[in-house]
Amino acid sequence: MAPPVAPPPPWINLTALWQIVVLGLIAGAGLPALFAVGLRALSMPGSRAQTAGADSDRVVGGSTAGIAIAAICFAVVLAAIGWGIYAIYQAGHA
Amino acid sequence: MSNDFVLVLVVITALGFDFTNGFHDTGNAMATSIATKALSPRVAVGLSGVLNLVGAFLSLSVAATIASGLVDTKLVTLTVVAAGLAGGITWNLVTWLLGIPSSSSHALIGGVIGSTIAAAGGHAIQWHDLVAKVIVPAGLSPIIAGLVAATGTYLLYRISRSLTEGARSHGFRIGQIGSASMVSLAHGTNDAQKTMGIITLALIVNKTVPATASAPFWVILSCGLAISLGTYMGGWRVIRTLGKGLVEIEAPQGMAAESASAAVILLSSHFGYSLSTTHVATGSIIGTGLGKKGAEVRWNVAGRMATAWVFTLPSAGLVGAGAYALAHAIGGTAGVIVDLVILIGVAAVIYLRSRRTAVSHNNVNAEWAGSVAPPAPEPEPAEPAAA
Numbered sequence: 001m002a003p004p005v006a007p008p009p010p011w012i013n014l015t016a017l018w019q020i021v022v023l024g025l026i027a028g029a030g031l032p033a034l035f036a037v038g039l040r041a042l043s044m045p046g047s048r049a050q051t052a053g054a055d056s057d058r059v060v061g062g063s064t065a066g067i068a069i070a071a072i073c074f075a076v077v078l079a080a081i082g083w084g085i086y087a088i089y090q091a092g093h094a
Numbered sequence: 095m096s097n098d099f100v101l102v103l104v105v106i107t108a109l110g111f112d113f114t115n116g117f118h119d120t121g122n123a124m125a126t127s128i129a130t131k132a133l134s135p136r137v138a139v140g141l142s143g144v145l146n147l148v149g150a151f152l153s154l155s156v157a158a159t160i161a162s163g164l165v166d167t168k169l170v171t172l173t174v175v176a177a178g179l180a181g182g183i184t185w186n187l188v189t190w191l192l193g194i195p196s197s198s199s200h201a202l203i204g205g206v207i208g209s210t211i212a213a214a215g216g217h218a219i220q221w222h223d224l225v226a227k228v229i230v231p232a233g234l235s236p237i238i239a240g241l242v243a244a245t246g247t248y249l250l251y252r253i254s255r256s257l258t259e260g261a262r263s264h265g266f267r268i269g270q271i272g273s274a275s276m277v278s279l280a281h282g283t284n285d286a287q288k289t290m291g292i293i294t295l296a297l298i299v300n301k302t303v304p305a306t307a308s309a310p311f312w313v314i315l316s317c318g319l320a321i322s323l324g325t326y327m328g329g330w331r332v333i334r335t336l337g338k339g340l341v342e343i344e345a346p347q348g349m350a351a352e353s354a355s356a357a358v359i360l361l362s363s364h365f366g367y368s369l370s371t372t373h374v375a376t377g378s379i380i381g382t383g384l385g386k387k388g389a390e391v392r393w394n395v396a397g398r399m400a401t402a403w404v405f406t407l408p409s410a411g412l413v414g415a416g417a418y419a420l421a422h423a424i425g426g427t428a429g430v431i432v433d434l435v436i437l438i439g440v441a442a443v444i445y446l447r448s449r450r451t452a453v454s455h456n457n458v459n460a461e462w463a464g465s466v467a468p469p470a471p472e473p474e475p476a477e478p479a480a481a
Contacts, residue, residue, distance in 0.1 A: 010226070011225060011226050011230055012226070012230055012234075013226075013365075016365040016366075016367070017234070019361075019365070020238060020358065020361045020362055020365060021238055021241070021242075023357070023361050024238060024239075024242045024354070024357045024358050024361055025241075025242055025245060027353075027357040027361070028239075028242040028243070028246060028353045028354040028355075028356070028357030028358060029242050029243075029245040029246035029249060029350070029353070029354065031353060031357075032246050032249070032250055032269065032273065032349050032350055032353040033246065033249040033250060033253060035269050035349070036249065036250045036253040036254045036266075036346070037253055039253075039254060039257065039261075039262075039265040039266070039269075040253055040254055040256060040257060042265075043256075043257050043261055043265075058260075058261060058264075059261050059264050059265045059268075081272070081276065084360065085152070085279070087364075088152055088153050088283060088360060088364070089152055089153065091153065091364065
């Protein structure tokens with residue numbers, strides 16, 4: 001049984017490597033960072049909340065603009081995750 | 095006739111391996127969430143189990159490649175597969191007893207390679223593929239995951255520094271539920287397929303299905319269920335090492351580590367690398383220790399793990415080779431049966447040994463005092479009825 005004649009693949013696939021690093025940083029560090037931006041916006045103090053103590057674990061600060069920004073951030077994070085799951089499903093059931 | 099009997103034994107053994115894979119790896123997804131109390135231990139393993147099952151059905155792209163791409167399938171017999179599984183299971187159980195998160199994928203690959211060498215010689219192994227697809231990614235993936243996690247950790251603390259301590263913990267704990275879920279899903283897509291591949295290989299070897307067949311539905315379902323059940327059992331010893339032993343983890347670190355793990359695992363499988371989720375998760379947790387100022391990484395624990403990783407392939411391989419030699423010496427169906435009886439005996443001994451220093455959902459978060467087994471507070475209360 002003759003092995004198929006093909007040039008041996010390289011030991012390290014550098015193209016895949018840098019793509020994994022870059023996309024990994026975007027998805028694996030960028031998305032949680034965006035979530036953090038959302039949390040920070042959400043916590044901005046504003047008219048809609050009672051004042052909270054310094055050691056409060058209240059996440060919502062009450063600023064309308066902050067809540068809107070937070071909603072956008074969280075929506076983008078969820079959309080990115082949803083898209084990722086869809087892409088995996090597509091690739092696995094092609 | 096006799097072949098079908100052995101096939102049934104091999105399928106059961108493979109599902110047994112899948113089960114150990116599940117409980118060995120629960121910690122990869124859930125250790126950080128359990129450590130930060132984002133999820134209670136029992137909710138965490140339940141959620142992870144369900145998502146592993148979903149993940150098993152989500153993607154089927156690498157199902158048949160894991161072991162069959164590394165060995166010459168024409169030289170593989172059912173006895174080889176059974177012996178290889180025995181090697182993988184043994185290594186998984188021993189490392190679980192020691193509380194070391196080692197790679198289930200490497201244990202499986204090592205076991206099958208060992209038994210194949212014992213059966214057919216070294217030429218039956220695709221050495222180049224073994225290095226390029228298993229060993230090199232195993233070395234690189236924890237570093238990449240660590241880099242991503244360290245970057246994420248730095249960003250999260252930087253961005254959230256104006257939040258109060260309480261608000262920050264609260265917010266990121268909620269985020270952790272999402273990121274830990276993604277790791278569980280990724281684990282299902284990755285690891286359940288490895289057993290699916292092994293069972294499909296056994297079916298092909300036995301000529302039950304044609305050589306080009308993909309995994310039949312009952313294989314997908316049973317593998318998904320086995321890994322899910324194993325996950326739900328919770329490998330508390332490994333969870334404890336990952337969540338408490340390596341780094342003291344706060345909620346932002348947990349979310350950063352989990353996000354990094356999920357991203358690296360899913361991206362790598364997209365590029366055709368079937369990584370060890372364990373290596374990635376460990377790299378992420380160390381990275382999150384490095385990314386936070388003042389956090390301490392317990393390098394002696396990390397060193398113990400790295401040592402175990404280096405020995406995983408050869409150790410599982412030696413057990414696999416020994417199991418094959420024994421089965422071959424006895425011959426035929428009896429040989430496989432003897433192997434499996436010994437395997438069950440070994441598993442029973444390890445289980446009994448583990449009871450002496452039991453780690454469970456009750457004490458998994460106890461303060462790390464240098465060992466897997468938490469110091470017993472008082473004479474072990476018999477399994478509380480409330481549990």
